[in-house]
Amino acid sequence: MGLLREAKKRVEVYSGKKKDSGKIHTILDDIISTIRENKGIILLDKLSKELNIRDEETENWARILANEDILKINYPTNIFSNPELILKKGKQIEKTAIEKGKPLETYDLEADFVKAKIRILNKKNEIVPIYSLKIPKIPLGTSALLNQIAQELTDKIPISIDDIKDQDKLKELKQKIFYQIKNVFFEKDVKLNEKNLNFLSGVVLHRVYGLGNIEVLMNDVNIEELVLNNSKYPISVFHRKYGWLKTNVNIKNEEQIYNLVSQIGRKVGREITALNPIMDAHLLTGDRVAATLSPISEGNTLTIRKFSRTPWTITHFISKEGNLMSKEIAAFLWQALQYELSLVVSGGTASGKTSVLNALTPFIPPNQRIVSIEDTKEIDLPQGLKWNWVSMVSRAANPEGQGGISMLDLMVSSLRMRPDRIIVGEVRTRKQAETLFEAMHTGHSVYSTMHADTVLQLKRRLLEPPINIPKNEAEALHLMLMQFRDRRSNKRRTLELAEVLTGGKTDLDINYLYRWRPRGDVFEKANDSVRVVEELNLHTGMTEQEIKEDLQDKINVLNWLLKNKEFDIDRIGRVMDVYYRDKDSMLKNVEKGNSVDRVI
Template identity: 30%
Template sequence: MLPGYKEKQNWIRQIASRLEPGREPSDDELKRLIAAEVSSRTQGSSLSLNEKSQLIRHLFDAMRGLDILQPLLDESDITEIMVNNPDQIYIERMGRLEKTDLSFDSAAHLSHVISRTFGRANKLVHERSPIADMRLEDGSRVHAILPPAAPEGPVLSIRRFTGIHPSMDALVANRTLPEAQAVFLADAVRSRKNIFISGGTASGKTTFLNALAAFIPEHERIVTVEDAAELDLSGRHNLVRLEARTASSDGGGGITLSHLIHSSLRLRPDRVIVGEVRGVEAYDMIQAMQTGHPGSMSTGHGNSSLEMLNRLSLLLMTASQLPWEACRRMVASSIDLLVHLVRQADGRRLVAGISAVTGFEEDRFQLSPVYRLRETADPAPCMQETSKASCRPVNRPQKIHSAARLAGRKESVQEKKRP
């Protein structure tokens, strides 16, 4: 039987006492020390060789990993780990939520794991600063909330960084969107259209943004701005990556997305890609789209295309104090295409719609639908191209609105608005 929290701490203290002061052992060295301690303390016991191996792994995970959560991190098909309390640990696997049979011994055990994990990154999380974010060495994002912000006990969430970024071809193969619409979006990226991706939590926005960015011509200079670096544009020769940083407990050292977007514009980018906007940085992103950086892209949380546009307008009004209508017109004139994603009950991520933003007239956004997803009882949804004249299934690549026609339609709308 594996040791509980208190007994495990005794094991760890004994092993730590054997470490050379001031020197951090390698993983292999630490495993040898743990194995020697286990061999010494279990001599003459009834533990089998397999049970001793499990104990060594358990102690190693407690000292170098995330304790009982480490085996979950080592499983490649788990994308998220959610700890509601010591007895409720959930995972997302292949798009579905599952409750595990794991549990921490107590809230103190969970708090200890959180504090030690953040401590390795020189970050403090405690009662006076109970909310913290960090990134693990493998790129996974960790978010922790301690009491009093979480009155029922510590809460922990880990979004795995799998390193897997499906290409647009893979998304088409997975029926995330039809091939014709993938061709259309690739054409729009190459034609330097400003594209915004909306969707709910875990709907695949970053994955889709990453796939779109692959169509940016190689000779262009890209600057990415993210709250936590997730985009993978490896192989690009002219790429600058910027990442925000939360302020320390004394309020210093913070770097906001707004600061980074301002800085990015001084780096002579051809395009600016903002991982996600959810605050005042929306104003800076819209300004970037309007000031000589066409082809920029970003994502945001929204339950529909129209809701996303209104949400962006509200963020602009909050940041700029401009009138509501002026903010909506700014949004309409900045974004060319809006792609909306949804996450189905079975975990599949799908493109629910693609809309061309053609202007703002009569107190409403003018949207021209390029594609809409029609849901059916069939597990494989019917994917359709939508036009004002007809709605027909798309079974193979076919000629649809080109990016050039999209640009012409938008310009004609703007001409009509001019006196």
């Protein structure tokens, strides 16, 4: 049953003191306002008459408010006398700060029927813009009801480790909880219109199953990273367009942060305690989580790096808006992947290394076997390549230190699977690098990422301790692609593309092919290829002129994809499938300007 399918129950609108105006409102809010109108104190029977409900009903609602410390019920010693309801002072609903400033952008979000408005604001005296989250206001009485329902559901619905470790079971569990929440509203005879019922059910779902308002932030495709440094400061986010932003979402105290971190840990079978105050984990969605507890950090911290739900494609990168690389670089990389040349993509943190690697995968011919090895599942191949793809993910050891599966274990295992192509998420250690280059020497095409800021740094990382790969081994690598992120402007660019030359007497010789020039934000050709041309001539028989013509054909196809606004990885994969099966027919369609739908 899908989350969007409505429960087959009657939905009513509460018609108490206030007529339905579309705003969130329940009878508990009328109870609070009526007591306030009576100077903060009222007899139960009088309240029932004013609200036109039975005394028993009134008492049940009052108990919910009493449990939340909003009012006090004084029961008289004489059982024939009426209970007295006294509203406690100072109890108010927590409000999200409404930020003011010059708007840069406004858009809407929705997560499980919880709708929100996002405003990116430039605010006076703030170093960075403000990410303002506005969610419909929930009155004090209704909020108390939601807390009560959340507590009841926590006791009612048992959640096993198996349920939260399996993606499909997790989805079913989420749907089950959502409909259970709606049923509780019906059982309590809370009369709401359909829109508000779904909204409040979504809010409770996020409190019970998720991370509260953070769930809405996690649903913003523009957010790449979400950080909580401690309870003194609001949550910060890294926005794809605007970089680091402050939000108006605050966490009340350190205990609340600890509860969030513990909840995440339970979902992935990890534990964070005073004895083990550091947690690195990966959610089933692919998002990376890092958390620490005080006193090793000043307050409890939480960092979530989001995994892109819609992978970037090569057309995103060569578009005018993306401009991550030129069409010439993209065509050259396409040619390299088609003819099984190995590649390492390098760069700093969040420079787009894995995104580039993923965007290049559609260029792999569909008749080949692919094995991918990662710490976190981020690689997502087009549908046409999945039929012969083995995706493997490392596993951390349990608290007893058992059951761990390392990247190295998976790399060694992959060599026994007869792969044509091996994709390794990131190489960090000497053993991993040795296995990687051994795979290259045994005839496998290998694609991986490493941390290094320039081609020269990558060369040093490979040849010098601690990785220390011998020069002759390192020559098995064909290409080095360098990614760069300008932290001030949040631009991502392909900084350098170079090929590794063979035959150098003492050093690993590098031939730079393309460079990015920041002054004009342009990509320039540095040198003609030497090794790639030699490799293609040796293994395909193509002449240098034929290689140039092949590159131009690929540039034409990329321009055609861009003109047709094709940004979906599966559709680009289908275009590549047609290209490899019938290149001549494909190029004729491109030349005529036919639609992509007609070709695929």
